[in-house]
Amino acid sequence: MIQPFDIQSLVDDLEPVRSVNPRRSMVLPVAAMLLALAVVVFWLGPRGDIVAGEPSSMFLLRGGMLLLLGLANLWAVVRMASPSVGRHDNGWKVALAAAALFPAAAILVAMKRDPMPEITATRDGMECLRMSVMSGLFTAIPMVLLLRGGAPTSPNRAGWITGVAAGGLGAFAYSLHCPANGIIYIGFWYTLAVGICAVLGRLVVPRLIRW
Amino acid sequence: MIAREETLRDLMTLAQRGDKQAYSVLLEQCSLWLSRFFKQKIAPDAVDDLVQDTLISLHRKRASYDPARPFLPWLAAIARYRWVDRLRQTYRHATSELQDIHGTESHEDVVGAQISIARLLDQIPAGQAEAIRLVKIDGLSIAEACAKSGQSEPLIKVNIHRGIKRLTALIESD
Numbered sequence: 001m002i003q004p005f006d007i008q009s010l011v012d013d014l015e016p017v018r019s020v021n022p023r024r025s026m027v028l029p030v031a032a033m034l035l036a037l038a039v040v041v042f043w044l045g046p047r048g049d050i051v052a053g054e055p056s057s058m059f060l061l062r063g064g065m066l067l068l069l070g071l072a073n074l075w076a077v078v079r080m081a082s083p084s085v086g087r088h089d090n091g092w093k094v095a096l097a098a099a100a101l102f103p104a105a106a107i108l109v110a111m112k113r114d115p116m117p118e119i120t121a122t123r124d125g126m127e128c129l130r131m132s133v134m135s136g137l138f139t140a141i142p143m144v145l146l147l148r149g150g151a152p153t154s155p156n157r158a159g160w161i162t163g164v165a166a167g168g169l170g171a172f173a174y175s176l177h178c179p180a181n182g183i184i185y186i187g188f189w190y191t192l193a194v195g196i197c198a199v200l201g202r203l204v205v206p207r208l209i210r211w
Numbered sequence: 212m213i214a215r216e217e218t219l220r221d222l223m224t225l226a227q228r229g230d231k232q233a234y235s236v237l238l239e240q241c242s243l244w245l246s247r248f249f250k251q252k253i254a255p256d257a258v259d260d261l262v263q264d265t266l267i268s269l270h271r272k273r274a275s276y277d278p279a280r281p282f283l284p285w286l287a288a289i290a291r292y293r294w295v296d297r298l299r300q301t302y303r304h305a306t307s308e309l310q311d312i313h314g315t316e317s318h319e320d321v322v323g324a325q326i327s328i329a330r331l332l333d334q335i336p337a338g339q340a341e342a343i344r345l346v347k348i349d350g351l352s353i354a355e356a357c358a359k360s361g362q363s364e365p366l367i368k369v370n371i372h373r374g375i376k377r378l379t380a381l382i383e384s385d
Contacts (some may be wrong), residue, residue, distance in 0.1 A: 006263060007238045010270045016229035017274035082277045083288035083383055152270040153382040201223040211272065 025078045036135035037173040044177040066175055069099040070168030073161050077143050080158050081150025092161055101148040106187020118184040127154035127190045128178055132193035136170025146207040155206035161203020167194035220282040227273060238266055241286060248290055265293045291331060291382045298347045298375050334381050339374030342367045
């Protein structure tokens with residue numbers, strides 16, 4: 001058993017701490033996403049159909065799915081900062097499966113028509129990718145800080161989930177500007193943006209949050 | 212006698228506010244609970260180090276406890292993480308008889324049974340669990356583990372590597 005003086009040294013070192021609060025922990029990442037969204041809207045401008053007050057159904061579906069994906073994974077990140085045996089957080093998996101409908105639908109459509117004209121709309125596609133990933137990386141900062149202050153017990157999984165959350169929120173922020181509505185475009189470029197953020201999260205985040 | 216879940220949760224909440232007296236009691240109680248927790252499947256001479264590591268982690272990560280949640284599952288997650296981390300560091304200790312403390316079904320025993328390390332090992336493939344038990348817990352050499360399990364040397368190594376990866380992913384599982 002641990003020696004009494006060891007316990008006493010920990011007791012002597014005790015300072016008050018602010019205990020983790022899941023809802024409060026959501027605030028900074030969401031604020032980062034809103035800031036990224038504001039930059040996109042003021043710098044690049046919103047979509048024309050938003051300005052006209054008649055957003056397209058595809059925009060609403062895409063935006064809603066990206067926001068759902070980002071928030072569900074952000075919630076999982078927040079919960080991972082405070083570990084607990086026996087807890088089941090499957091919301092992020094459901095959101096990920098639902099979001100996978102976009103690339104799945106894109107593949108089905110691409111089987112019936114030439115997908116290249118949409119995919120190789122290079123300027124739009126690369127901008128979509130670049131801005132979504134940059135916005136995602138920005139929203140990832142408070143998530144990583146949250147995990148560093150917490151006690152995540154699965155650093156690799158935390159890295160994946162942080163990346164998906166950041167990718168989803170970053171892509172959502174950019175989607176308010178992105179004029180594209182084609183399913184192949186969305187299924188390719190947005191999936192690529194979220195995927196890149198996820199891989200970056202897996203490669204970088206675990207090194208920053210191990211304890 | 213180890214304090215009950217509700218008492219430990221109250222002590223931890225007070226400790227997060229800086230109450231040193233409550234913290235001292237909490238650490239003593241956690242030390243007892245962790246000793247029993249680790250003794251279920253760890254060689255006894257490794258238990259002290261793991262208890263100490265876990266208490267230090269508890270101290271460093273005390274802000275990560277959410278007072279709205281039960282305390283023991285949080286402590287068990289920290290303890291499992293430290294244990295898997297220790298496995299990863301390839302430590303070896305002499306084999307001693309494993310102790311089974313499931314004599315009486317007290318509240319602490321029930322909680323312990325639900326979140327024990329044995330339960331964690333039961334959730335990975337048998338070959339991987341056997342390789343980890345033989346080499347990482349019982350302290351056998353790779354060659355000895357091969358002879359005892361019938362697995363080849365490369366398979367033992369692969370099973371340990373994959374098993375520890377799986378254990379890491381399962382730390383918060385039931």
